[in-house]
Amino acid sequence: MLPAMAKVQFCFIFLIYVLIKCESAAVDTISNEIKIKNVDRTIDISSQLVKISSKITVENNGKSPVKQFLLAVEGAAKNNVAFIGAKDSNNKDLRITETSVKGYDNVKFWRVDLKEGVNAGSTAVISCESVFTKAILPYPTAITQAEDQLVKYNGNLHFFSPYTVASQKTNVVLNTKSVESFTKVKPFLQQDGTIVYGPFTNTAPFTEKELSIHYKNNSPFLTVSRIERLIEVSHWGNIAVEEVVEIDHTGAQLKGPFSRYDYQQDQHSGPASVRNYKTLLPASASDVYYRDTNGNISTSNMKIKKDSVELDLRPRYPLFGGWRSHYTLGYNVPSYEYLFHQDNEYLLKMRVIDHIFDDMQVDEVVTKIILPEGTTNIKLILPYPVTRLPDSLHYTYLDTKGRPVISFTKKNVVENHIQDFQLRYTFPRLLMLQEPLLVVGFLYMLFLCVIIYVRLDFSIHKSEHAHKD
Template sequence: MLPAMAKLRFSFIIFIVYLLVKCESATVDNISSDIKIKNVDRTIDISSQLVKITSKITLENTGGSPVKSFLLAAEDNAKNNIAFFGAKDSSNKDVRLVETSVKGYEYVKFWRAELKEAVNAGATATFTVESVSTKALQPFPTAISQQEDQLIKYIGNLYTYSPYYVTSQKTNVIVNTKSIETFTKVKPFSQQDGSIQYGPYPNTKPFSEKELIIHYRNNSPFLTVTRIERLIEVSHWGNIAVEEVIEIEHTGAKLKGPFSRYDYQQDHHSGPASVRSYKTLLPASASDVYYRDTNGNISTSNMKVKKDSVELDLRPRYPLFGGWRTHYTLGYNVPSYEYLYHSGNEYLLKMRVIDHIYDDMQVDELVTKIILPEGSTSVKINLPYAVTRLPDSLHYTYLDTKGRPVITFTKKNLVENHIQDFQLRYTFPRLLMLQEPLLVVGFLYALFLCVIVYVRLDFSIHKAEHPHKD
C-alpha cells in the first residue's frame, strides 16, 4: 500500500500528463486522406524585392462526410521569410487561418483554414491563397560597381508545397525583364517576355519538392526599413499628431569601388540599382507635413495632394547604394474627427498600424506608441493581427499633473498587407477637458496677484525722511 502523500503525488502527476496530452491533441491536426487538390494555378512574382505567391486552388472532397477545414503548408527553407499569409474563398471573403502542427512533420509550418461553409462529399471548392515573403531574393554577385546592373537569384520550389495529392498544377513566374541569366528547365516549360511558364505537371505527391532557381536582372529598389518608431499623440482639442522616425538601408548588392558624384549626375543611367527617391503615401487629410534628418529640413522633396491621399516624393540628401543607410523624421497632423469617435465618456480611436512608406516595402521592426489624453482609463486595444504588447508608460508635457498614458506595441517583418486599422477604446471624463484651461487661468491669476502684492508692498529698509517746515 502506498502512503497517502505518495498516492496524492502520483494522482497529481497523472493529472498533469492528462492535461498535456489533451492540450497537444487540441493543437495538433491530422492530414485527411479524403481531401485532394484537383488543380493549382500558381503565380510567383519576383519582379520587386518581395516574393509574392498567389495560388488558385481547387479543393475536392473525395470522402463521405463534409469537410469543414483543410491544411496549408510552407516548406522549411521558406517558412521563416513569410511576412504575410492569407486565404480567400470564391466569393472573395477572408478565410480564417490558424497556425497548427501535424505530428511527424515538425519541420513544416502549417495553417488550418477554417471554412464558413463546409465542402460536401463529392463536391469541389475554389480558394485563393496569397503569401508575401521578405529577404527571399539574394543579390548574386553580392557586390557591384556603380555602372553595373543588379543580378538577383531566386531559389524556390517548382511544385506547390501541399500536404495533399495534387492532380494537376502549373506555375507562372513573373520577372518583368528579358535579361535572364539562367533558370531551371523542367519540361513542359515556355519563356515569354518577362515571365516563365511551367507545367502543367500531373499527379504530384504530397510535400513534393524540386528546386527552382532563376538568376535574372532586377534593379528595383531593395530598400529595407530596419526600424520605424511611430508616435501617435491624441488630443481632444481637434488634432492628432503623427511622427515617424525611420531608419532605411539599401539591402541589395553592395557598392564595389568608389562612388563618383560627377558620373552619377552626368549620366542618368549611372547607378541603375541605386535609389534616388521614393513615394510615401499619407492620409488625405494630412497637413503641416515636415521631413527632416539630422542636418535639418530637407526641402528638395515634393508633395502632391490627391483625392484619397497625400503623396510625398521623398528624396534623401544622397542616393542610396547597396549597404548605404539613411535616417529621417516624418511628421504630420490630421483632424481628430476623422479618426476619433465618442459617445459620452467612451472614446474609440481607429487609425492605421503603419502607413505606406514606399512601394513593395519591407519593415524589419515597427514600434508604435499611442499617447492618450491625461486621465484616460479602461484602455482596450484591438489589433488586426498578432503583435507584442510592451509595458504601458506615462508621458509628461505642458500642464500635465499625473502624466498621459502611453500604449506601446511592436511587430517584426511587415509588408504592405499589414497596412490595416487598429481600434483603441478608452474612457475619458469630459469634465477633465477643463483641467488645462483652469490651470492656465489659475496660473495667470496667481501671477497677477503676486504682481499686485509686489507693487503695493514697500520692501525698502529705510524710509525717506521728509524735511520739517519752520
C-alpha cells in the same frame, strides 16, 4: 505518509494529462479525405518581394463535409513568410490560423476555416496569397556604379501541400528578358518576362524540387530596419503623427569609388541605386515635415491627391547597396476622422503602419499611442498578432499624473499589414477643463504675486518723504 505521496502522484499524473490534452487540442491532423484537384500558381519576383498567388481547387473525397483544410510552407522558406491570406470564391476573407502537425516540426502550417463546408464529392475554389521577404538575394553580392544588379531566387517548383495535387501549373513573372539561367524542367515555356512550368500531374504531398532563377532586377531593394511610429491623441481636435525611419539599401553593395559627376550627368548611371521613393499619407494630412539629423530636407516634393497626400522623398544622397539613411517624417490629421465617441467612451481607429514605398519590407515597426491624461479602461484590438510592450507614461506641459502610452511591435511587415487597429478607452469630458483651469490658476497666482509685490513695502526704514510728513 503513503496517502500524501499518492496524492502527489495523482496530481502529477493529472497535470501531465491536462498538458497532453491541451497540446493535442492545438495540433491539427492531415485529412486523407481532402485532395487538391488543381492549382494555378503565379510567382511574382519582379520586385524585392516574392508574391505568390494560388488558385486552389479543393476536392472532398470523403463521406462527410469538410470545413477546413491546411496550407503549408516548406522549412527552407518558413522564416521568410511575412503574410499569408485566403479568400473564397466570393472574394471574402477566410479565417486563417497558424497551427502545427505532429511529426512535421520543420514545416509551417496554417488552418483555413471555410465559411461553407465542402460536401462529399464536391469542390471549392480558394484563392491564397502569400508574401515572402529576403527570399531574393543579390548575385553577385557587390557591383560597380555602372553595373546592373543581378539577383537569384531559389524556391519550390511545385506547390507545397500536405495533400496530393492532381494537376498544377506555375507562372513565374520576372518583367525582364535578361535571364542568366533558370531551372529547365519539362514542360516549360519562356516568353518575354515570364516562365511557365507545367502542367504537372499527381504530385505527392510535401513534394520539393528546386526552382532557381538568376536574372536582372534593378528594382529598389530598400529595407526599413526599424520605424517608430508615434501617435499623439488630443481631444482638442488634432492627432499628431511622427515616424522615425531607419532605412537600408539591402541590394548588391557598391564596389569601388562613387562618382557624383557621372551620377548627375548620366541618368543611367547607378541603375540599382535609389534616387527617390514615394510615400503616401492620409488625404487630410497637414503641416508635413521631413528632416534628418542635419535639419529639414528641402529636396522633397508634396502632391495633394483626392484620396491621399503623395510625398516624393529624395534623400540628401542616393542610396547604393550597403548605404543607409535616417529621417523623421511628421504630420497632423483632424481627430474627427479617426476618433469617435459616445458620452465618455472613445474609439480610436487608425493604421498600424502607413505606406512607406511600393513593395516595402519592414524588419520591425514599433507603434506608440499617447492618450490624454486621465484615460482609463483601455482596450486594444489588433487585426493580426503583435507583441504588446509594457505601458508607460508620457509627460508634457501642464501634465500632473502623465499621459498613458500604449505600445506594441511587429516584425517582418509588408504592405498587406496596412490595416486599422482599434483602441477603446474611457475619458471623462470634465477633464478637458483641467489644462485651461491650470493656465487660469497659474495666471491668477502670477497676477496676485505682482499685486502683493507692488502694494506692500518691504523696505527696512521709512523713506525721507515719509519722515518729513
